[in-house]
Amino acid sequence: MSLSILDLFKIGVGPSSSHTVGPMVAANRFLDALLQQGQLENTRQIRIELYGSLAMTGAGHATDTAVMLGLMGEKPDQLDPDQAPALINNVRSTGELILAGQYPIPFVEDQHLHFLHGHSLAKHPNGMTLRAFDAAGLELFHDNYYSVGGGFVLNEEETEQTTSATDIQVPFPFNNAQDLLDIGDRTGLSIGEIVLENEQHLGRSDQIQPALLNIWRVMDRCINRGCEQTGVLPGGLNVNRRAHQLHQELLNRPEDQQDHLEVMDWVNLFAIAVNEENAVGGRVVTAPTNGAAGVIPAVLAYYDRFVPGSSEAGIVTFLATAAAIGMLYKKNASISAAEVGCQGEIGVACSMAAGALCAVMGGNNRQIENAAEIGMEHNLGLTCDPIAGLVQVPCIERNTMGAVKAINAARLALKGDGQHRVSLDDVIETMRQTGLDMQDKYKETATGGLAVNVVMC
Structure with a gap:
């Protein structure tokens, strides 16, 4: 087992590791994927779809604000909790989100962020889909992310893997x-x-x-x-x-x-x-x-x-x-x-x-x-x-x-x-x-x- 002690103990922000920290991490990973594909600067619109428990209790667990902060490039272990309300209020008052801290895009919550009550993705109750579109409204990229507890996040491809590609040999492996x-x-x-x-x-x-x-x-x-x-x-x-x-x-x-x-x-x-x-x-x-x-x-x-x-x-x-x-x-x-x-x-x-x-x-x-x-x-x-x-x-x-x-x-x-x-x-x-x-x-x-x-x- 190649989990680290620091995987179990993560410095972050409240109120929820699965509903706040995880979705923020998922948004960070989505930005990384867009950057790797050369599509970050072409993105003109983002759509967020929250499923299962993320939809049912996401509002009370600050899932909506966590995803917005993550899309702005904020990270759970570096975010100043005292500054988070001002960042969110700015998005809501201007109707604009600074994607990855660099690219302004229109963002209105009831248009671009959806709590899909009663719907779930197949792999885990804490599922979400993030989509990026260009200026013509064509989808550039999307991926499903699963916040599987404790701030751990898997994307769709990772849920299909039976073993971790990042497993590292340790002197004393243990499974139980x-x-x-x-x-x-x-x-x-x-x-x-x-x-x-x-x-x-x-x-x-x-x-x-x-x-x-x-x-x-x-x-x-x-x-x-x-x-x-x-x-x-x-x-x-x-x-x-x-x-x-x-x-x-x-x-x-x-x-x-x-x-x-x-x-x-x-x-x-x-x-x-x-x-x-x-x-x-x-x-x-x-x-x-x-x-x-x-x-x-x-x-x-x-x-x-x-x-x-x-x-x-x-x-x-x-x-x-x-x-x-x-x-x-x-x-x-x-x-x-x-x-x-x-x-x-x-x-x-x-x-x-x-x-x-x-x-x-x-x-x-x-x-x-x-x-x-x-x-x-x-x-x-x-x-x-x-x-x-x-x-x-x-x-x-x-x-x-x-x-x-x-x-x-x-x-x-x-x-x-x-x-x-x-x-x-x-x-x-x-x-x-x-x-x-x-x-x-x-x-x-x-x-x-x-x-x-x-x-x-």
């Missing part, structure tokens, strides 16, 4: 958790060390440890920003931001009112702070998705602030171990709520965080695998039913539950010897099958569950 355990037994390496050894051959970063510490710094800054901000989250649900008040209450709580579970309040705060930032389109780390972006930072902040002996080396081990677990879900099931429900987002993040925390608290490989299994086993069947298609209710609180559950899963695993009846591979396959059985209304379409049973007011 049992492979990781066998490699560990044979070499004496921990799961985190196995992934870090592979990372040296992938070419994503010459200095992977500083890169991972930077990922943590972005996560930590997101927590701090979330604790500083006040106001109402956008979108019409009128959800008040809570992290700032919670933070102040924790800082000012008298010693005689503290209790043994106060650390849980801090973990809840960390997760809420991140996901409130995600909800407003702020800078977050996809971990492994934006909808679940608060789980891993909250558990890592718990390790950093509350676990004796925490260190930068431990942070690197945490992220490397979490990534190894995330790679298994990406390969053998899904990290897309549009495909398998929220078990593929909060459930996967919980599993990743549980195994990672177990690792930095002294767990061996089998205890790590056990912790990751526990984290998912008790998220099986978790649906994705965002009210009004917004990543707010139940998504923000759901991150707190995933984080706390991950900590408990790690502690349970550490109390055992690593022997257990259900393997991580078993639970990943069960999650995949459960996702296939789940009705589409529970897969990020906002047509079932809380999305239809809670009245907006």
